[in-house]
Amino acid sequence: MSDEYILEMRNICKEFPGVKALNNVNFKVKKGEIHCLVGENGAGKSTLMKVLSGVWKYGTYTGDIVLNGEIQQFRSIADSENKGIAIIYQELALFPELSVYENIFMGHEIMRNHSIDWNETIIQAQKYLEKVRLKVNPAAAVKTLNTGKQQLVEIAKALSKNCSLLIFDEPTSSLNEDDSENLLNIMRELKEQGITCIMISHKLREVTAIADTITVLRDGSTICSLDAATDDISEANIIKNMVGRTIDDIYPKRTEKHISDIMFEVRNLSAEDRATGRQILKDVSFNVRRGEIVGLQGLMGAGRTECALAVFGNPYKYKITSGDVWIDGERVNFKTPKQAIKKGLAYVSEDRKGNGLVLIQDVRYNISIANLEELIKRVSIDDNKEIGVANQYRKEINIKTPTVAQKVGNLSGGNQQKVQIAKWLFSHPKVLILDEPTRGIDVGAKYEIYSIMNELVAQGMSIIMISSELPEVLGMSDRLYVMSEGRITGELPIEEATEEKVMKMAISA
Amino acid sequence: MGKSQSTAADIALGYDDESRSGGKTMAAFKELITLIKTNATSYMMYFALVVIMLVFQIWTDGKFFTAQNITNLFNQAAYVAVLAIGMTLILILKHIDLSCGYVAGLSGAVAAIMMEKMGVNVWIAMLAVLLMGLAIGFYQGTLVTKFGIPAFITTLAGMFIFRGLLTRSLAKSGTIIVTDETFKAMCQGFIPDIPGNTTGVHIVTMIIACIAVAAFVWFQVRSRRNKEKYDFPVVSLSIFITGCIAVSVVILFAAWMLAINKGIPISACIVGVILAGYAFMLSKTKLGRHIYGIGGNDQAAELSGVDVKKVTLFAFCSMSVLAAVAGFLYTSRLSSATPTAGLAFEMDAIASSYIGGTAVSGGIGKVTNAIIGTFVIMSLTNGMNLMSIDISYQYIVKGIIFIIAVAFDVKSRKK
Ligand SMILES: Nc1ncnc2c1ncn2[C@@H]1O[C@H](COP(=O)(O)OP(=O)(O)OP(=O)(O)O)[C@@H](O)[C@H]1O
Ligand SMILES: [Mg+2]
Numbered sequence: 062m063s064d065e066y067i068l069e070m071r072n073i074c075k076e077f078p079g080v081k082a083l084n085n086v087n088f089k090v091k092k093g094e095i096h097c098l099v100g101e102n103g104a105g106k107s108t109l110m111k112v113l114s115g116v117w118k119y120g121t122y123t124g125d126i127v128l129n130g131e132i133q134q135f136r137s138i139a140d141s142e143n144k145g146i147a148i149i150y151q152e153l154a155l156f157p158e159l160s161v162y163e164n165i166f167m168g169h170e171i172m173r174n175h176s177i178d179w180n181e182t183i184i185q186a187q188k189y190l191e192k193v194r195l196k197v198n199p200a201a202a203v204k205t206l207n208t209g210k211q212q213l214v215e216i217a218k219a220l221s222k223n224c225s226l227l228i229f230d231e232p233t234s235s236l237n238e239d240d241s242e243n244l245l246n247i248m249r250e251l252k253e254q255g256i257t258c259i260m261i262s263h264k265l266r267e268v269t270a271i272a273d274t275i276t277v278l279r280d281g282s283t284i285c286s287l288d289a290a291t292d293d294i295s296e297a298n299i300i301k302n303m304v305g306r307t308i309d310d311i312y313p314k315r316t317e318k319h320i321s322d323i324m325f326e327v328r329n330l331s332a333e334d335r336a337t338g339r340q341i342l343k344d345v346s347f348n349v350r351r352g353e354i355v356g357l358q359g360l361m362g363a364g365r366t367e368c369a370l371a372v373f374g375n376p377y378k379y380k381i382t383s384g385d386v387w388i389d390g391e392r393v394n395f396k397t398p399k400q401a402i403k404k405g406l407a408y409v410s411e412d413r414k415g416n417g418l419v420l421i422q423d424v425r426y427n428i429s430i431a432n433l434e435e436l437i438k439r440v441s442i443d444d445n446k447e448i449g450v451a452n453q454y455r456k457e458i459n460i461k462t463p464t465v466a467q468k469v470g471n472l473s474g475g476n477q478q479k480v481q482i483a484k485w486l487f488s489h490p491k492v493l494i495l496d497e498p499t500r501g502i503d504v505g506a507k508y509e510i511y512s513i514m515n516e517l518v519a520q521g522m523s524i525i526m527i528s529s530e531l532p533e534v535l536g537m538s539d540r541l542y543v544m545s546e547g548r549i550t551g552e553l554p555i556e557e558a559t560e561e562k563v564m565k566m567a568i569s570a
Numbered sequence: 571m572g573k574s575q576s577t578a579a580d581i582a583l584g585y586d587d588e589s590r591s592g593g594k595t596m597a598a599f600k601e602l603i604t605l606i607k608t609n610a611t612s613y614m615m616y617f618a619l620v621v622i623m624l625v626f627q628i629w630t631d632g633k634f635f636t637a638q639n640i641t642n643l644f645n646q647a648a649y650v651a652v653l654a655i656g657m658t659l660i661l662i663l664k665h666i667d668l669s670c671g672y673v674a675g676l677s678g679a680v681a682a683i684m685m686e687k688m689g690v691n692v693w694i695a696m697l698a699v700l701l702m703g704l705a706i707g708f709y710q711g712t713l714v715t716k717f718g719i720p721a722f723i724t725t726l727a728g729m730f731i732f733r734g735l736l737t738r739s740l741a742k743s744g745t746i747i748v749t750d751e752t753f754k755a756m757c758q759g760f761i762p763d764i765p766g767n768t769t770g771v772h773i774v775t776m777i778i779a780c781i782a783v784a785a786f787v788w789f790q791v792r793s794r795r796n797k798e799k800y801d802f803p804v805v806s807l808s809i810f811i812t813g814c815i816a817v818s819v820v821i822l823f824a825a826w827m828l829a830i831n832k833g834i835p836i837s838a839c840i841v842g843v844i845l846a847g848y849a850f851m852l853s854k855t856k857l858g859r860h861i862y863g864i865g866g867n868d869q870a871a872e873l874s875g876v877d878v879k880k881v882t883l884f885a886f887c888s889m890s891v892l893a894a895v896a897g898f899l900y901t902s903r904l905s906s907a908t909p910t911a912g913l914a915f916e917m918d919a920i921a922s923s924y925i926g927g928t929a930v931s932g933g934i935g936k937v938t939n940a941i942i943g944t945f946v947i948m949s950l951t952n953g954m955n956l957m958s959i960d961i962s963y964q965y966i967v968k969g970i971i972f973i974i975a976v977a978f979d980v981k982s983r984k985k
Binding site for chain 1: 796797800801802803850854855856859862863866867869870871872873874875876877933934
C-alpha cells in the first residue's frame with residue numbers, strides 16, 4: 062500500500078455476548094490529518110478505538126490493523142503506546158493528588174542513575190505544557206485544575222510519549238465552549254507538527270469545523286468516509302448517514318403549553334463547602350411552574366450542579382447556611398436524597414459513572430433501584446414486573462442492549478445515559494432535574510430525549526434543565542436562569558433570551 | 571445487533587452456527603469450555619471442593635467419606651458457615667469485620683456462664699446473648715457509619731476488646747463445661763425420625779432430601795423458563811440438565827451419608843434456615859438490592875435514595891448477631907466454653923466468603939456460594955485433622971488455598 066495512510070484497519074470484527082459491536086469495519090486514516098469518527102450511540106466507535114489501542118488485545122477480534130504499512134498485533138496498551146498510539150478517554154485517567162509534572166511522566170519517568178531526575182522532569186514537563194498552551198505551574202496538583210485544563214495535561218502526557226497518532230474519545234463532551242474551542246485549536250497545531258488525530262464526537266458543529274475526513278459508523282459497520290475537501294460534509298448529510306434518515310428539526314416543538322402554578326421553589330439558598338469554607342451558593346432563588354421547562358445556564362463551575370445537589374437532599378453535606386426549598390406549596394428542606402425522591406424530586410446526574418449508575422449491575426437493576434416499592438409484591442420484588450418495566454423503558458427511549466440483563470458497564474456511553482434517565486422516569490417525579498442530559502448522546506437520541514421532555518411537561522411535570530450547551534437551553538426552555546460563581550445573575554423569558562445576553566450574564570460576577 | 575438468527579444463548583456463549591454442525595456432543599463440549607472460561611471463579615470453587623474431598627478420601631484411606639465423618643463435617647462447618655453468611659454482607663459493602671471471631675467466643679462464654687453459673691434458663695440466656703451481639707454490632711456499625719472510622723480499624727479494636735472480655739469472663743472459672751441438653755443439642759443433636767424405624771436409615775432425612783431435590787429442580791426450571799421468556803442468556807439444555815442432575819446427586823449422596831448415621835444434624839438445619847433467609851433477603855428484597863447498590867457504587871446508591879448508613883449499620887448488627895449464633899454452635903459442639911474459642915474464626919469466615927466468589931472490590935457476592943467456600947475451608951480442616959496434620963501446617967495450607975482463590979478471582983474479573 063502507499064504510505065499515504067498512517068493507519069488502516071481492515072475488516073475488523075468484534076463480538077461481545079449478544080452484540081456484534083463491529084462488523085467488518087474498514088477504517089483508513091491519512092498521515093497528518095484530523096479524522097473524525099461519528100455515529101449513533103452504540104455504533105461501535107469506542108470499541109473500534111479500543112481495538113486499535115490494544116485494550117481489546119490481538120486475538121479477541123478479527124481483521125488487521127496496519128500501522129505505517131506493518132500489520133500490528135497489540136497485546137496490551139503498552140504495545141500500542143510503543144508504536145506511537147495514544148488514546149485520551151472521556152473519563153480522564155489522571156492522578157488528582159499528584160502534580161502536573163508527575164502526571165505527565167507517570168509510567169515513563171526520566172531516570173538518571175536509577176532514580177528519577179526531577180529537575181529534568183520539570184523542565185521537560187514545561188516544554189510539553191507549552192506545546193498545549195497550558196499556563197499552569199507544573200507543580201500544581203492536578204485536582205486544582207478544571208476539566209479543560211486537565212484534558213490538556215492528558216494531551217501533554219500523550220505528547221511526552223512521542224506519539225504520532227492521538228485518539229480522542231469525546232474530548233469536548235464535558236468542556237465548555239471556550240475550552241472546546243481551545244482544544245480544537247490545539248488539535249490544529251498538533252496537525253501542523255505532523256501528528257495525526259482521530260476524534261470521536263457527537264458535536265457535529267465541531268466535527269464539520271475541524272475534520273479533514275469524517276468516517277460514519279452505523280450498527281458496527283462503516284457507512285461512508287467523507288472527505289472535507291470534496292464531499293458534502295454538512296451536518297444534515299452527516300446525520301443522514303448516521304441515522305439513515307433525515308432529521309429536520311433538532312428541537313421538537315411543543316404543540317401547546319399548559320404552564321400553571323409554581324411547583325417548585327428555592328428561596329435564598331446559600332451553602333458552603335465544609336472542607337474549604339468556600340461559598341458555593343450565594344442567595345440562590347428560582348422557581349419552576351407546573352408544565353414548564355426551566356433552563357439553568359452558566360459556565361462550567363458556576364455552581365449549577367452544586368445547587369441541584371444541595372436541593373436534592375444534599376448528599377455531599379455542604380453546609381447550608383440559609384434558604385428554603387418548597388415543593389407543591391410545602392416547605393421541604395430535604396436532609397437526604399431519599400426524602401427528596403419521596404416527595405417527587407428526581408436528579409439525573411451529570412456524572413453517570415461517578416454517582417449516576419451502578420456499573421457492575423444490570424440494566425433492570427439500575428432502572429428499578431430508585432423505586433423498588435412499586436415492584437414489591439407481598440414481601441419480595443416481583444421479577445416479572447421488574448423486567449416488564451425495564452423492557453418498557455428499553456423500548457420507549459430506545460436503549461440499545463441485547464437484554465435488560467446486560468451489565469450497564471458494558472453499554473455504550475450514550476445508552477448508559479438513557480438507563481439513567483429511565484431510572485428517574487420510573488420514579489415518577491413531579492420535578493425532574495436534568496444535569497447535562499444529552500452529554501455524549503447522538504443526534505437521534507437527543508431528539509428522543511427532547512421529545513420525552515416535552516411529553517413529560519405536557520403531563521404536568523416540571524423540568525429543570527442544567528446544560529452547558531447554549532443552543533439546547535435556548536431551544537428547549539420556557540424560561541431560563543443564568544448562574545455565575547454561585548449566584549443567579551439573571552432570569553430571562555425565552556422570548557428575550559439571546560446567546561449574547563446569556564453569555565454576558567454568565568460571565569458577570 | 572442480534573442480526574443472526576441464533577438464540578441469545580448461542581450468541582452469549584460466543585459460538586456461531588458452524589460449530590453446531592460439528593455434532594451435538596462437540597457443541598456441548600465447546601460450550602462447556604466457554605462456560606468455564608467465562609465463569610471461571612464460580613466453577614473454580616466447586617472444582618476445588620471436589621478435588622480437595624477426593625484427595626483426602628485417598629490420603630486418609632477412605633476415612634473422609636464415611637457417615638460419621640460427613641456428619642462431623644457438617645457440625646464442624648456450621649459455625650463458620652453462619653459467620654461466612656454475615657461476613658459476605660459486610661464484604662459486599664466493602665467493609666470487613668475482624669472482631670466477629672471473638673464476639674463469637676465471648677457469646678459462647680457469656681451464655682455458658684449464664685446457664686451454668688447463674689442458673690438462667692437456656693432460652694433466656696441465648697436471647698440475652700443475641701441482644702448482646704446486637705449491641706456490639708450497633709456499637710461497631712455506629713463507629714463506622716456515624717464517625718467514619720474505617721471498619722478495619724473499628725473491628726481491629728473490637729478484636730482486642732472482645733478477646734480481653736472473653737479471657738476476663740472466664741478468668742475465675744476457667745473452661746466451663748456446658749451441661750444443658752437443649753444447648754448441647756444445637757450442634758450435637760439430630761432431627762427426629764419417625765417412631766419405630768428399624769431400617770437403619772433415617773427416613774425423615776431422605777424425605778427431606780427428596781423434597782430439597784424436587785424444590786431445587788423446580789426452581790431451576792422455573793428460573794430458566796423465565797429467562798427464556800425474556801431472551802436472557804441461558805446455558806444450553808444439555809448442560810442445564812447435567813448441572814441439575816449433578817447437584818441432585820450431590821444432595822442425595824450427602825443426605826444418604828447422614829441418613830445411615832443419625833440423620834440431619836440440627837446445626838445443619840439452623841444454618842439452612844439462616845441461609846435461606848439471607849439468600850432471600852439479598853436477591854429478593856429492597857434491602858438486598860440496596861446492599862449490592864452500596865457495594866457497587868455508594869454514591870450512586872445514595873443519590874438513588876438508599877440510606878447508606880442505615881443499611882451499613884444493619885450489616886454490622888447482623889454480623890454480630892450471627893457471630894453470637896456461631897458462638898452458640900461452637901460452644902455446643904465442644905460442650906464447653908473456653909478462653910481460646912474465637913481464635914481465627916474471622917479468617918475462616920473471610921476466606922470462605924472470598925473463595926465463594928465475593929468480589930474483593932465489593933458489590934458482588936452470594937451467601938449460597940459463601941457456604942460452598944465454607945465447605946472448601948472446612949473440608950481442609952477436617953481432612954487435615956483426620957490425617958493428624960499439625961495445626962501450624964493447617965494454617966499454611968489454608969492460607970495458600972485462600973490466596974490462590976482470591977488471585978484467581980481478581981485475575982478473572984479484570985477481563
Ligand atoms: N465490554 C463490553 N461487553 C459487552 N458489550 C459491549 C462492551 N463494550 C461495548 N459493548 C457493546 O458494543 C456496542 C458498541 O459500543 P461502543 O461503546 O463502541 O459504542 P459507541 O459508538 O462508542 O457509542 P457512544 O456514542 O454511546 O459512546 C454497544 O452495543 C455496546 O453495548
Ligand atoms: Mg463511546
